Amino acid sequence: MNNFEFKNPTKIIFGKDTIKKLESEIPSDSKVLLLYGGGSIKKNGIYDQVKTALAKVDVIEFGGIPANPEYSVLMEALKVIKGEKITYLLAVGGGSVIDGTKFLSAAANYKGETPWDILANNIKTEKGMPFGTVLTLPATGSEMNSGAVITRKETQEKLAMGGPGLFPEFSILDPQVITSIPERQLANGLTDAFTHVLEQYMTYPIGALLQDRFAESILQTLIEVAPKVLKDPTDYKAASNFMWSCTMALNGLIQKGVPTDWAVHAIGHELTALFGIDHARTLAVIAPSHYKFNFEAKKEKLAQYAERVWNITEGSIDDKAYAAIEKTEAFFRELGIDTKLSDYTQDYEGTAEKIAERFTDRGWMGLGEHQSLSPDKVEKIVKMAY
Amino acid sequence: MNNFEFKNPTKIIFGKDTIKKLESEIPSDSKVLLLYGGGSIKKNGIYDQVKTALAKVDVIEFGGIPANPEYSVLMEALKVIKGEKITYLLAVGGGSVIDGTKFLSAAANYKGETPWDILANNIKTEKGMPFGTVLTLPATGSEMNSGAVITRKETQEKLAMGGPGLFPEFSILDPQVITSIPERQLANGLTDAFTHVLEQYMTYPIGALLQDRFAESILQTLIEVAPKVLKDPTDYKAASNFMWSCTMALNGLIQKGVPTDWAVHAIGHELTALFGIDHARTLAVIAPSHYKFNFEAKKEKLAQYAERVWNITEGSIDDKAYAAIEKTEAFFRELGIDTKLSDYTQDYEGTAEKIAERFTDRGWMGLGEHQSLSPDKVEKIVKMAY
Structure with a gap:
């Protein structure tokens, strides 16, 4: 830790x-x-x-x-x-x-x-x-x-x-208050909170056993309540757990003592700035490609997430880790959240290069928990997300 | 919630x-x-x-x-x-x-x-x-x-x-700091923190899904690190998770939105006052009897605890709930913590009546999450713990 x-x-x-x-x-x-x-x-x-x-x-x-x-x-x-x-x-x-x-x-x-x-x-x-x-x-x-x-x-x-x-x-x-929120925004909220946890968890093991379990607790709770919140926002049990999970996902607690990533947000923000795509949806577009691109660096935590959050217990570490990425993308889609940039715009050609150029201009040479995601790697991740 | x-x-x-x-x-x-x-x-x-x-x-x-x-x-x-x-x-x-x-x-x-x-x-x-x-x-x-x-x-x-x-x-x-703590006090600390979580968790289901999972996270982490802390206090990974778990066990977070019990502490304090028994050890003496005596009221949470914390998945709710009490008592004993009053004093006759009388004198007519533990029930719990 x-x-x-x-x-x-x-x-x-x-x-x-x-x-x-x-x-x-x-x-x-x-x-x-x-x-x-x-x-x-x-x-x-x-x-x-x-x-x-x-x-x-x-x-x-x-x-x-x-x-x-x-x-x-x-x-x-x-x-x-x-x-x-x-x-x-x-x-x-x-x-x-x-x-x-x-x-x-x-x-x-x-x-x-x-x-x-x-x-x-x-x-x-x-x-x-x-x-x-x-x-x-x-x-x-x-x-x-x-x-x-x-x-x-x-x-x-x-x-x-x-x-x-x-x-x-x-x-x-x-x-x-949830009873009066449109379904689209509820789905965004669920996706946003879920990705907040991933950004603070999907890195590499550092022996922070309690922080890992707290993060997994929030992910499990969001998965449990998500369909209920979307189906019936007057379900107070689901609504209250959704609301408290969102707060706990980003009040600082689960990021303490652990490495954090935040590359998904950094890249996602550009998609909002360029195309006006809802913040949460940009995260769902970038996260799966990001985890696939950085698979070797993240596979141990991906496999732990597979086992504890998705109950995927069969197969090698690589198998479980890959299955967890698929599960995550499927979860977003079940919420009604599209996970490819081309689902949102047909004008996506050149986006990857443009974002890489902006990061270079700002001097953002190394994103992620290892500060190793250089603009050329960001470019590849965005292309994978087309 | x-x-x-x-x-x-x-x-x-x-x-x-x-x-x-x-x-x-x-x-x-x-x-x-x-x-x-x-x-x-x-x-x-x-x-x-x-x-x-x-x-x-x-x-x-x-x-x-x-x-x-x-x-x-x-x-x-x-x-x-x-x-x-x-x-x-x-x-x-x-x-x-x-x-x-x-x-x-x-x-x-x-x-x-x-x-x-x-x-x-x-x-x-x-x-x-x-x-x-x-x-x-x-x-x-x-x-x-x-x-x-x-x-x-x-x-x-x-x-x-x-x-x-x-x-x-x-x-x-x-x-x-853990490296210089005597083993007896480390065992006390583990027991104390573990029981703090139980007091805020072992009540009845109220739909606080996230709080339940946070509580279970602390219990799981304490169970995981306890033998390591006792075997080698220089194991920093174990020590740091032990220390952070103790803090999170009683900083208010997991008790928010849920019923809490605290009868184990109230009764345990009397054993310290009367016999000078270490605080944590009084909790290990009272908790198992308390959960057995209030089995019907607590069995749903006991069974959830059995499944999620101790991986007891076989049997009826009653079976799992009872097995979880046994597991808890065994866990304390593995830490070197005795779980019967007679392990600490031979002068225990009349203790139950004395504690009941004190509670009556103070007007403490209903302890626990249902405010239903009257002094005569407290007397029975203490006798079960002899």
């Missing part, structure tokens, strides 16, 4: 009818900016619950944060924060709204001239403006971590940011 | 040669009281590492905190805290030293006249004196939770306390 440090101060408020607890979490003398996305919260009743809970607090609203939170939109919100002397941010949404709020938390306290530098120069935020979240879409884990990914259409870029000052003070997770 | 709230702000610093990181965790203008136990830290080099790391800080020492931290000893430490105007506490030890330090953290800020009231009246501490820990004995999980148990010889009492203000600010976990 590698040495590690772990601290996660976010307060989780989990369960039925918990949105009303907002009232006691935000200081009553705050001036709050309520941030949300496309407005679905006004149709499903969540907006009303939030407003009722905040009846005694001074609240201004900023809606319209898009999926893949867009820098130019967030810069408009930043103007409101400064102009209205906002002191507390409340994200009501999924990973995009929460990630956008994290950027704003950092940008509100940033002393430099150009907030984009927080992303371009990977500046760690030690202290952001305080914020909380009401999660409306289980998927990214952003509700209990300190990272965010921001998109800039102007330059077709999608970059990560973070820092110890960007944990939500609290996050409210009411699994009942 | 039940509704829950979860917040654990303790910073964990885990790994080889991490004690030196103390230097950056305690504010340099602090006046520190360094608390420890019987002095083994002076023989195994931990004391020297701590003193070196704190070379630039004003430090006063208070040693001699006994196993089952004793109120009268802690009251002496409290005098030092007040007399010397201490601002920061540092526990260097196992669960007893850390629990004692939590009491001092609470008592230092307590406005009432008699600090014992914190325990007798179960007063929750919202803000204690800040403290950190260097863990020297994996077992209790006290390094990452906000609870403590304090003993008072004078009245033969052992009571619990806690509150959101009693999380350590940081805890340093260097698995190399």
Whole structure:
């Protein structure tokens, strides 16, 4: 096991009818900016619950944060924060709204001239403006971590940011929100959380027995509840386990003491930036090719995953490892998630070269747990995913 | 799954040669009281590492905190805290030293006249004196939770306390400390952590699929590493998984959203108070009888535990459940832990009645996950454990 440090101060408020607890979490003398996305919260009743809970607090609203939170939109919100002397941010949404709020938390306290530098120069935020979240879409884990990914259409870029000052003070997770999420987004959430675990697990054995089992626990639980969540989002048992699994998949715990990969995300982000493909779907496109391309380096963990998660006990290590990749791809397809780039666009020729060139330009010479995936290898993986 | 709230702000610093990181965790203008136990830290080099790391800080020492931290000893430490105007506490030890330090953290800020009231009246501490820990004995999980148990010889009492203000600010976990721990204490630590998980798991199914799997993950890992830790404490892979498992067993995570039992601890504490039996050993004495006595209420989870943790797949639910109790008792015995009260004392007659009477006197009319274990039932369980 590698040495590690772990601290996660976010307060989780989990369960039925918990949105009303907002009232006691935000200081009553705050001036709050309520941030949300496309407005679905006004149709499903969540907006009303939030407003009722905040009846005694001074609240201004900023809606319209898009999926893949867009820098130019967030810069408009930043103007409101400064102009209205906002002191507390409340994200009501999924990973995009929460990630956008994290950027704003950092940008509100940033002393430099150009907030984009927080992303371009990977500046760690030690202290952001305080914020909380009401999660409306289980998927990214952003509700209990300190990272965010921001998109800039102007330059077709999608970059990560973070820092110890960007944990939500609290996050409210009411699994009942799932009943109003479209099936497509539920499938995305399941795929996203599943791949988050894979990125922290599918590397090489390092003797972190407990972390491995925790990761496998989340994968097993997602596999168990996925068909139930899609079939009947009012199934509270399935919904609550789905929601808690998504949070635990990326709150830092299972990545402590182990090598992590994240190449699937790095490559996937480019597919979103270039084609606008849903984040989760880009992961399902890249992961199988990535594991096949890096088969020798990953086969021991792939075989362990085959045995413990998929109950594949027959055959050699290679047999089991390969079967596990097939199982993973089949799992995504059963969720209704296509796993080839050509399923999403016919304009894919040259994509691999373009992504490799971008990675070269950024100086990203070695992705993955061994820092060995050079741009020419990335190019091959993307081609395998056509 | 039940509704829950979860917040654990303790910073964990885990790994080889991490004690030196103390230097950056305690504010340099602090006046520190360094608390420890019987002095083994002076023989195994931990004391020297701590003193070196704190070379630039004003430090006063208070040693001699006994196993089952004793109120009268802690009251002496409290005098030092007040007399010397201490601002920061540092526990260097196992669960007893850390629990004692939590009491001092609470008592230092307590406005009432008699600090014992914190325990007798179960007063929750919202803000204690800040403290950190260097863990020297994996077992209790006290390094990452906000609870403590304090003993008072004078009245033969052992009571619990806690509150959101009693999380350590940081805890340093260097698995190399295990090399200097006597085998008896390693066996105690393994048993203690194992039983902590059982208390939060061995109840009834409530659809908390992920929490169940996390609990099973810790049990499986402890079973896997236990013989290795006892055979060769320098086995870093075993030591590090043992240490992290003990922390995860009682840092709050696996108890969220599920019913919990804790009757084994409540009864076990009495055996320590009456006979001075090591805490962990009292748990091994009570748990098997408790599970046999409450077999009908617990058999579904017992059978799940049998299948997933002990690979017992044959037989009826009752068969599997019973076999799992036998396996658990055998596991304790393989660690060198006796599982009958008569293994520890020949003076056991009347113990069951005495404990039942104490519970009656305290008004503890219903222990366990169903609040149904009345003193007369406790009496029967203790008799089964003779």
